[in-house]
Amino acid sequence: MSSWFIVSHKRSPDRTPGLTLFAFSYAGRxxxxxxxxxxxxxxxxxxxxxxxxxxEGRIAEPALDRxxxxxxxxxxxxxxxxxxxxxxxxxxxxxxxCYELACALARKQAPPPVALALSGRRAPTTTDDDPLLHVMxxxxxxxxxxxxxxxxxxxxxxxxxxxxxxxxxxxxxxxLIETHVPYAHPPLRAPFVLYGGxxxxxxxxxxxxxxxxxxxxxxxxxxxxxxxxYLQSQQGPLLDDLTRQLAHFLSAGARx
Numbered sequence: 303m304s305s306w307f308i309v310s311h312k313r314s315p316d317r318t319p320g321l322t323l324f325a326f327s328y329a330g331r332x333x334x335x336x337x338x339x340x341x342x343x344x345x346x347x348x349x350x351x352x353x354x355x356x357x358e359g360r361i362a363e364p365a366l367d368r369x370x371x372x373x374x375x376x377x378x379x380x381x382x383x384x385x386x387x388x389x390x391x392x393x394x395x396x397x398x399x400c401y402e403l404a405c406a407l408a409r410k411q412a413p414p415p416v417a418l419a420l421s422g423r424r425a426p427t428t429t430d431d432d433p434l435l436h437v438m439x440x441x442x443x444x445x446x447x448x449x450x451x452x453x454x455x456x457x458x459x460x461x462x463x464x465x466x467x468x469x470x471x472x473x474x475x476x477x478l479i480e481t482h483v484p485y486a487h488p489p490l491r492a493p494f495v496l497y498g499g500x501x502x503x504x505x506x507x508x509x510x511x512x513x514x515x516x517x518x519x520x521x522x523x524x525x526x527x528x529x530x531x532y533l534q535s536q537q538g539p540l541l542d543d544l545t546r547q548l549a550h551f552l553s554a555g556a557r558x
Contacts, residue, residue: 305360306379308333310340310349320346321416321552322388324380326396328422329479330472332358342541347548356471365474369482373402381412389416389548393533395479397423405487414492417551419544421497422530424509425516426484436477443473451504451530493519495547497540499532500525522547
């Protein structure tokens with residue numbers, strides 16, 4: 303298996319899940335974000351967490367600072383795994399990354415995903431007037447990350463060595479987001495499922511709904527109690543809804 307992916311279990315001939323779910327993390331975080339999902343998802347969903355360079359088991363590799371570079375590498379790495387129905391879930395940076403990956407796969411005429419679940423990220427067609435984070439000095443970068451996203455855990459801030467280890471990857475991830483120039487892709491043939499936190503100032507309802515013109519299919523939208531990282535406190539309700547949506551779109555795709 304490629305170093306870009308961590309599977310929830312070994313695939314075997316006697317276990318054929320109905321769908322492979324590729325999960326993409328937010329800035330600064332790795333595949334372990336999705337490890338608690340393993341026991342909560344039904345058996346017919348095969349969870350594969352995406353592991354970008356610069357974190358966890360790939361800490362020795364430099365993090366990527368351009369979205370196009372990450373997408374090009376992922377197209378190569380993921381294509382052999384698209385031998386069965388699949389879906390994407392991405393939160394924050396992960397939502398932008400999996401959307402651009404789906405567009406790149408569409409250009410190569412790969413089978414479309416059953417669905418894209420896009421969480422905690424405004425549509426790329428919306429304007430962003432926030433000051434650039436990745437060019438700020440460390441102290442300002444940390445303070446702005448905390449106020450804008452509540453994005454650096456206190457446990458990391460309390461450990462200077464851990465903070466020094468985490469900052470370069472987090473900064474490059476933010477640079478990857480902020481240097482991305484949206485392209486007017488044709489609408490995708492995959493349905494979207496749009497998620498956000500009710501108290502997340504980064505993703506008000508209008509900015510989530512702005513994803514809808516980017517697909518030719520349905521795009522249900524649901525918000526949960528919480529802020530930008532609602533998916534941690536609302537894991538159960540989120541996975542219940544995600545499972546229901548994936549089952550619906552998987553069945554609709556089989557009928558179609």
